[in-house]
Structure formats: C-alpha cells, structure tokens
Amino acid sequence: MVQRNHSNKNIIISFLTLLMMLILPAWVAAAPTDEATNVSTNKTWTITFNKAVDPISVNLNSVYVLDQFDVKKNGTITVSPDRKSVTIAPPVEGYNFSNTYTLHITNSIKDESGKPLSSNKQKKFTIETPGTYDIVNIASDGTTSFVKSYDSYENALTNLKSSQGIQYKDSLVKIPSGMVVTRAHASNVLTNIYSDKQLTKPVTYVISNTELPYISSSDTYVEVNVAGKNMFISQENSKLIPENALTGRSYYSVSNSELVHSIYSTSSKTYSSYQIGAAPDFMTAGQKYYSVDGTHFTNTSEQEIGTSYPYFEYLSARSKTTYTAEEIDAYISAMLLKLESDYPNNVLYQQAAQKSKLIGLGSYLKQIEETQHINALFILALAQHESAYGLSNRAQQYNNLFGLYVSDNNPLAKYFPTVESNIDELIKAFINKNYLPPNAGYANGAVFGNKAIGINMKYASDPFWGAKAAGHMYRIDQMMGGKDSITKYKLGITNTSGLNVRTGPGTEYTAAYRYTKAGMPITILDDNLPEADWIKILSDSADYEELYIHRDYVQEIPVK
Structure with missing residues (x-):
C-alpha cells in the first residue's frame, strides 16, 4: 500500500523488480531498511512515479547503482514515453554474484514543474549466489538423476556423454534432443528470437508456451528451429524437454x-x-x-x-479478389447466421447476424482494395480472426476489429469512432506503412506468412497467426464458391539477396525497389513473356501494380 504524503506536491516512486514490487513509503518517512536478496545478475530496475518527471533531471548523477566500493555499476538509464517511469539497466558485464549493491534515487530528480523529490532514497540488493552445473542421466521416461557437479558450464560440457543432460539450478540447460517451450521472464510474456548466439540481433518474437524444436544450447542461449530456420533464444526464456519426456507433439x-x-x-x-x-x-x-x-x-x-505451400498464407496482400461487394456482404450475413445456428448455446454468437461489426462492410472493403491496393478478403479474414467475426468485446465496444494498439504486455483499449476509421488506421498506420512496402521497418514479404517470412514475423506473437488468418481467407473463398481458389495466381520465392525488382523486363529498366535478402515471397502475374528471361510479378509497393524479376532468381513454389 502507498502511504500518502500530507503534501501532494512531492513525487511518490516505486521499484518494480523482476520478481516483486516494492512501493516506497512517503517521502517524509525514513528510507526503507529492508534488503532485496537473491537478485538476478542481469536485474533491470524500474522506478515508477505518480507524476511525470523532467527527463533532463534523470541522469547518472540523480539515479544510479553503487557497489560495495562506492563505484557506479549500472547500465543505461531510460525514461518511459509517458515520463512516469525510469528503467536502470544492469552493467554490460552484469552484477557480480553474491555482491551487495545500493540503488540511489536522489532529490535531483524533478517533476515537470521543477519540484524535486523531498529526500534521497536508497535500496540495497544482494545478487544471487552462483549455482552448479550438474550432469544428469536422462531415463527412458524423461526423468533425470544426478551424476556429478561442476563449477562451470565448460567443465560440465567436457565431461558430458551424448545421452546425458546438464542442469543449472534444477533447470535443464542442455539435452541430447527434444523440444523447447518458451516461457515468460519477469513481466514480459514474449520471447525474443535472435539470429546470433550473442542474442544481439532480434529477428522476431513468440508468445509464452510456444513449442520449438531443440537444436543445441549453451549456458546462455538455446538454438531452436523457428519456421524452418535455426535461430536463438535466451536460456531464461526456455524450458528444455528431453525427447523421452515428451507427452505429446504438434502435428498436421x-x-x-x-x-x-x-x-x-x-x-x-x-x-x-x-x-x-x-x-x-x-x-x-x-x-x-x-x-x-x-x-x-x-x-x-x-x-x-x-512440400506444399498453403495458397492464401503465401498470396500477396496486393492481390485482388474476384468477388464483388454484394457477394462479400452476402457471405458475411450467411456466415453470421451459420454461427448462430451451429453454436446456439454460445453467448458470443447469439444474435450475431444483428450485432456483428462486419455487417455491411463489403463496399468499403472493395473501395480499400481499389484505392489502397489491399485484397478485400485479406482484410476481412484478418478482421474475422482478430475480432471473432466482429463480435469480440473490442469490436463491439471500441470498433477495433484488428486489436490495433493491443499487445501481449499492454492490452490497451483503443477506441475508434467507426469500423471504417479502424480499417483506415490498419491500412495507413500499419499495413501500408510498416509491413508491405519493401523498405519499411517491418517488411518481410507482403503475405500473411509465418515466423520466418511475411507479416507474421513482426505483427503477431502467435507463430501460427499467419496460417490461422489464411485459414479464414480460405474458408471465406470456399463458402462463396471457391472462385479465388480456382483462378489461382502462381506463387514464388526469391533465391538471392540484393535482388532488383524492375519497372520493365530488362536491366535497362529502373529498379523500383530491392529485396535485400533471399527467400522473399512473390505473386506471379505472367511467366510467359516475350522477354523469356523475365517474369511479371505483383508489386509489394503501392506505387506500382506490376514489376519484373529475372527468371533465374525466382523459384516457383507448389501451392494448395
């Protein structure tokens, strides 16, 4: 509980640790005397305030960590966008095992009106003691039995047999084979996935309890297979399950x-x-x-x-559906009535045909398709997936069909005046700004995709978000007669990095943009041109409709 100060002018702060929250007494009270123990070596402190602070006043002289020799030992200090919290990262090398440090918050910190804290505050914390690396035998039922302890991972690894594992503080950090299940660390439910063992180059992320095939590991990282590519996650975000201990496995x-x-x-x-x-x-x-x-x-x-690629998962969002606005509206009505009929006892679907926020969107979706170059069914499929067919609370109460500005760690209730304005925000602030343009910040291909390709890499933590959204698009098409499936585009994948995508079928034509990496998905418009070495493709950029790539750099993929 926060003790109220008799004067509301002073700033009240709290420490948010990885495992606990400590709210300091009122500023007029004495500094807290309790000490945090068993703190992680890579501990990040977060100090929260009841007022916005002046960011200029937050620096290494106003907030810092001292070791037992009064030497400053913290890393980067960051003020949050709302200026109501400050994070203090650990030193690059981490805090030392078993050492005691003191976090100092001084009255040099001021609020936005220039009023300082009424007094300095301190918090002592002691770092955890190092554990041992234990070699264990792994039985046929997956249980482990202790063999021998070592003071370092390297020493344990040297003495490890191929059928054994290594444990650190009762958690497996190396196994012969098996699966990895991601887990939350501190208050973050996401697991970052990196392209390097040093965990410095984040590529994508997944939600907790995501199952990933185990490749290898060290004491700091775990190598996993993510959508066909070997990448790395932190040991802190990993639960290793030996092959013998698996009680089930995902399948198709x-x-x-x-x-x-x-x-x-x-x-x-x-x-x-x-x-x-x-x-x-x-x-x-x-x-x-x-x-x-x-x-x-x-x-x-x-x-x-x-090998087979699900068609709608790898079809460009820039494609066009063959269906009219009237057909889309008819589908929406039929789908909602079907939900009512199929799930009569489900409160969510009761009166769906009267209350869904999808009703009557056909004309607007086709308008967006023409003006913003985004497939109408692509948007509808995404809306169905994210809003439970326009029936979710966010859709009903906030006109938010797509969960915009809602993240796993911050479920913001963002309101939109109309569903049309929500669609506009999706297209202009997200899809056409950050995801589809080839040089955009989150561009990895203009398709739903997965965690190694497409929008799914940076849009959603669910590794199967792209496949699930594609499933909606497939079912929409099937329910309307399957016309889009019958008249399929050919699809392909690029096979080289630094590939120029040109405005005409030849190197003399200007490059509209360049794919910096290989493995980019493309939608083929014509692969039987008079210029036999070139193929016509659908542009990822809204500035062009049709572009050209040399045939040698594209591999057509089998779709179904």
Whole structure:
C-alpha cells in the first residue's frame, strides 16, 4: 500500500523488480531498511512515479547503482514515453554474484514543474549466489538423476556423454534432443528470437508456451528451429524437454480434404486445432505429419514426404479478389447466421447476424482494395480472426476489429469512432506503412506468412497467426464458391539477396525497389513473356501494380 504524503506536491516512486514490487513509503518517512536478496545478475530496475518527471533531471548523477566500493555499476538509464517511469539497466558485464549493491534515487530528480523529490532514497540488493552445473542421466521416461557437479558450464560440457543432460539450478540447460517451450521472464510474456548466439540481433518474437524444436544450447542461449530456420533464444526464456519426456507433439493431418494443424500444449497436455486450407495431395487421411514451417512435411518416422505451400498464407496482400461487394456482404450475413445456428448455446454468437461489426462492410472493403491496393478478403479474414467475426468485446465496444494498439504486455483499449476509421488506421498506420512496402521497418514479404517470412514475423506473437488468418481467407473463398481458389495466381520465392525488382523486363529498366535478402515471397502475374528471361510479378509497393524479376532468381513454389 502507498502511504500518502500530507503534501501532494512531492513525487511518490516505486521499484518494480523482476520478481516483486516494492512501493516506497512517503517521502517524509525514513528510507526503507529492508534488503532485496537473491537478485538476478542481469536485474533491470524500474522506478515508477505518480507524476511525470523532467527527463533532463534523470541522469547518472540523480539515479544510479553503487557497489560495495562506492563505484557506479549500472547500465543505461531510460525514461518511459509517458515520463512516469525510469528503467536502470544492469552493467554490460552484469552484477557480480553474491555482491551487495545500493540503488540511489536522489532529490535531483524533478517533476515537470521543477519540484524535486523531498529526500534521497536508497535500496540495497544482494545478487544471487552462483549455482552448479550438474550432469544428469536422462531415463527412458524423461526423468533425470544426478551424476556429478561442476563449477562451470565448460567443465560440465567436457565431461558430458551424448545421452546425458546438464542442469543449472534444477533447470535443464542442455539435452541430447527434444523440444523447447518458451516461457515468460519477469513481466514480459514474449520471447525474443535472435539470429546470433550473442542474442544481439532480434529477428522476431513468440508468445509464452510456444513449442520449438531443440537444436543445441549453451549456458546462455538455446538454438531452436523457428519456421524452418535455426535461430536463438535466451536460456531464461526456455524450458528444455528431453525427447523421452515428451507427452505429446504438434502435428498436421487431413480432414475432409483439408489441412488441419493440431497444436499441443505441454502445460495442459491438450491439443487445439485449426484449419489452414486444402490438404496436399501427398497426404492421407488418418495419418499424422510433422512440419517445422507448415510447408515441408515428414511422416512420423521423420521421412520427407512432400512440400506444399498453403495458397492464401503465401498470396500477396496486393492481390485482388474476384468477388464483388454484394457477394462479400452476402457471405458475411450467411456466415453470421451459420454461427448462430451451429453454436446456439454460445453467448458470443447469439444474435450475431444483428450485432456483428462486419455487417455491411463489403463496399468499403472493395473501395480499400481499389484505392489502397489491399485484397478485400485479406482484410476481412484478418478482421474475422482478430475480432471473432466482429463480435469480440473490442469490436463491439471500441470498433477495433484488428486489436490495433493491443499487445501481449499492454492490452490497451483503443477506441475508434467507426469500423471504417479502424480499417483506415490498419491500412495507413500499419499495413501500408510498416509491413508491405519493401523498405519499411517491418517488411518481410507482403503475405500473411509465418515466423520466418511475411507479416507474421513482426505483427503477431502467435507463430501460427499467419496460417490461422489464411485459414479464414480460405474458408471465406470456399463458402462463396471457391472462385479465388480456382483462378489461382502462381506463387514464388526469391533465391538471392540484393535482388532488383524492375519497372520493365530488362536491366535497362529502373529498379523500383530491392529485396535485400533471399527467400522473399512473390505473386506471379505472367511467366510467359516475350522477354523469356523475365517474369511479371505483383508489386509489394503501392506505387506500382506490376514489376519484373529475372527468371533465374525466382523459384516457383507448389501451392494448395
């Protein structure tokens, strides 16, 4: 509880630690005497205020950490955008094991009106003691038994047998094989995924309890497979599960000629499933299949059986649907009535055909398709996925069909005056600004994609967000007669980095933009040009409709 000061002019602060929150007494009271113990070596402190502070007054002289020799030992100090909190990072090398430090907040910190804190405040904290690295045997049922302790990971690794694992503070940090389940660390539910072992180059992120195939590990990182690419996450965000301890595993299967993904939860030991699209011809009903990226499949014996890309997951958002506004409106009405009929006892779907925020959007979606060059069904599929068919609380109360400005760590209730203004915000502030233009900050391909390609890399923490949204687009098309599936575009993937995408079929034409990395998804408009070495593609940039790439740098992909 916060003790109120008799004067409301003073700033009240609190420490938000990784594992606990300590709210300081009123400024007129004595400094706190309790001491935090067993603090992590990479501890970041956050100080929160009841007033916005003057950021100029927040510096190494007004807030800092001293070691036992009165030497400053903190890292970067950052003021939050609202100026009501300050974070103090640990030193680059981390705090030393078993050492005691003191966090100082001085009255040099001022609020925006220039009023300082009434007194200095201090907080002592002691860093955890180092643990031992224990070699363990891993039994056939996944249980472990202690073998021997070592004072360093390197010493344990030197003596490790191929069938054994290494534990640190009762957590496995190395296993022969198995899976990794991501876990929250401190107040952050997200796990950053990096391209380097040093964990300095973030590529994407996933939510807690995401299952990833284990490749290797050290005492600081875990190498995992993310959508077909080997990348790295922190040990702090990892729970390693040996192969023998796995009680279930995510898989793909065929149901009614459609591809179904069943995701296993290690915490609840249950499966949840969703439909992606049409099943590849090489799959058989009643069989299980595995895939790390949803395109390259093996059987349960880990033998490769085929490759197939879900069409709507890899179709450019710049494409156009063949359906009219009237057909889209008719679909929305039919879909909502179907939800009412199929789930009569579900409160969410009751009176769906009267209250959904999707009703009557056909004309506006087609208008956006023409003016902003975003497929109308692409937007509708995203709205269905993010807003439970326009029936979610955010859709109903805030006209927010897409969860805009809502993150895993900050579920902001952002209001929009109309659903049309919400769609405008999605297109102008997100999709057409940051995701589709080739040189935009989050550009990884103009498709729904996954955690290695497309919008999914930076838009959503769910690694299967792209596949789920594509599943909605597939079902929309199927319910309206499947016209978009019948008249498929050809799709491809680039195979080289630094690839120029030109305004005409030849090197003499200007480059409209460049793909800096290989593996970019493209939608092919014509691969039978008079200029045989060139193919016509759909532009990722809204400034062009059609562009050209040399045939040698594109691999057509099989779609279903």
